[in-house]
Amino acid sequence: MKKKVIFVVNPIAGGNDKAELVSAVQAYAESEDIAVVLYETNGEDDIAKIKALYAAHRPDRILVAGGDGTIKMVAEAVEKHDVILGILPAGSANGLSVDLNLPSSIPENLEIAFHGSHIDMDMISINGIRSMHLSDLGLNAQLVKNYEKGNTRGMIGYALNAFQTLSEQEGPFEVKIAANGTTIETTARMVVIANTQKYGTGVTINPSGIMDDGKFEIVILKNLDLLVFGKIITGNMPLDTGDVEIISTDKAVIHTETEVSFQIDGEYCGMLRKLDIHILPGQMKVAVPSAPPEN
Numbered sequence: 001m002k003k004k005v006i007f008v009v010n011p012i013a014g015g016n017d018k019a020e021l022v023s024a025v026q027a028y029a030e031s032e033d034i035a036v037v038l039y040e041t042n043g044e045d046d047i048a049k050i051k052a053l054y055a056a057h058r059p060d061r062i063l064v065a066g067g068d069g070t071i072k073m074v075a076e077a078v079e080k081h082d083v084i085l086g087i088l089p090a091g092s093a094n095g096l097s098v099d100l101n102l103p104s105s106i107p108e109n110l111e112i113a114f115h116g117s118h119i120d121m122d123m124i125s126i127n128g129i130r131s132m133h134l135s136d137l138g139l140n141a142q143l144v145k146n147y148e149k150g151n152t153r154g155m156i157g158y159a160l161n162a163f164q165t166l167s168e169q170e171g172p173f174e175v176k177i178a179a180n181g182t183t184i185e186t187t188a189r190m191v192v193i194a195n196t197q198k199y200g201t202g203v204t205i206n207p208s209g210i211m212d213d214g215k216f217e218i219v220i221l222k223n224l225d226l227l228v229f230g231k232i233i234t235g236n237m238p239l240d241t242g243d244v245e246i247i248s249t250d251k252a253v254i255h256t257e258t259e260v261s262f263q264i265d266g267e268y269c270g271m272l273r274k275l276d277i278h279i280l281p282g283q284m285k286v287a288v289p290s291a292p293p294e295n
Contacts, residue, residue, distance in 0.1 A: 010066030086113025138190035141261035179252035
């Protein structure tokens with residue numbers, strides 16, 4: 001019987017045309033004598049439809065072309081099955097692909113998606129909602145909110161909304177974090193719940209993040225003046241100062257004194273005051289580049 005893969009495409013992710021990518025996947029699969037079952041998301045019962053496709057075809061791999069939200073949706077659809085997700089970055093928020101060190105060229109990504117080795121990646125439960133990448137309270141969540149309301153997609157959209165967000169940012173907020181048997185109370189500009197290291201822009205916010213270690217990190221940014229912000233966006237997290245504190249744990253409860261903007265994996269979730277968080281170990285098999293041989 002001919003080998004099959006399911007190929008899930010979000011046609012509107014990132015605001016770009018996916019025709020070239022779809023053609024490249026189909027051509028590669030044909031050269032490998034693999035049948036492609038194409039599914040385009042449309043926002044109507046996508047999870048149920050992907051579940052039905054998996055039940056009908058039982059592939060070893062599902063390829064996903066979209067941003068972090070699309071990947072998370074597919075992972076939820078097949079969470080109880082032994083199937084590897086091959087990521088083809090094609091969204092506005094491609095943070096996971098950055099952390100997986102996926103290459104920029106389509107041919108290299110196809111080789112990994114179809115044949116690469118894999119890791120059993122953790123996910124995080126936040127108030128019962130799954131996060132696979134980076135979620136946060138504060139400044140970046142405001143940026144996500146503004147981006148969703150805007151009309152310009154992709155990195156240009158993020159850049160345009162960054163100016164608006166910085167000009168109207170909410171003030172610092174009081175936060176209480178219970179983790180590892182202790183409670184921390186502090187003032188913060190932003191609190192990140194991180195399973196990985198980088199935002200989709202390539203900015204490293206959690207240098208100690210490992211996607212399959214059974215832990216997540218809480219990154220507390222106490223100060224976000226221009227100097228600290230500049231260090232962060234140039235990849236120089238100011239860990240040697242009192243501006244940033246990182247807690248590694250497998251569960252935590254976060255309370256804020258007032259309601260604060262919150263986002264999960266690039267999707268705005270509203271204004272919240274409490275987050276109940278725990279790790280979900282080994283939830284998703286995801287294809288990764290093969291590690292270079294050790295010397």
